[in-house]
Amino acid sequence: MSVTMSQRAAREGLGSPELFEGGVYVTKNGVSELFVQTAAERVAEENERHMERQANALFKIAIMAKQDLKNGQGMSPEEALRRLREARK
Numbered sequence: 174m175s176v177t178m179s180q181r182a183a184r185e186g187l188g189s190p191e192l193f194e195g196g197v198y199v200t201k202n203g204v205s206e207l208f209v210q211t212a213a214e215r216v217a218e219e220n221e222r223h224m225e226r227q228a229n230a231l232f233k234i235a236i237m238a239k240q241d242l243k244n245g246q247g248m249s250p251e252e253a254l255r256r257l258r259e260a261r262k
Contacts, residue, residue: 175208183209 175196178186183199186192190211199207210218241247248256 177205180206183207 175198177198177200180199180201193209193211196210198205199209
């Protein structure tokens with residue numbers, strides 16, 4: 174849940190990160206100008222975004238593999254291992 178506070182209140186509360194947990198909209202003359210959140214929340218948000226990107230990439234790879242199989246472009250596990258070994262040389 175986000176909270177709204179004035180610039181003055183935000184400045185006075187900078188030494189108390191618990192005031193900013195959940196995110197705070199800092200206002201000037203009643204207009205939101207800045208969004209502040211704790212570093213831990215920001216890191217958690219970035220990690221979640223990273224995990225979503227990885228999941229989307231994996232999903233795309235699975236769809237492409239399914240299309241390859243449908244188009245007869247698949248290969249046996251043995252062929253895949255052979256190609257991997259050759260690529261490592």
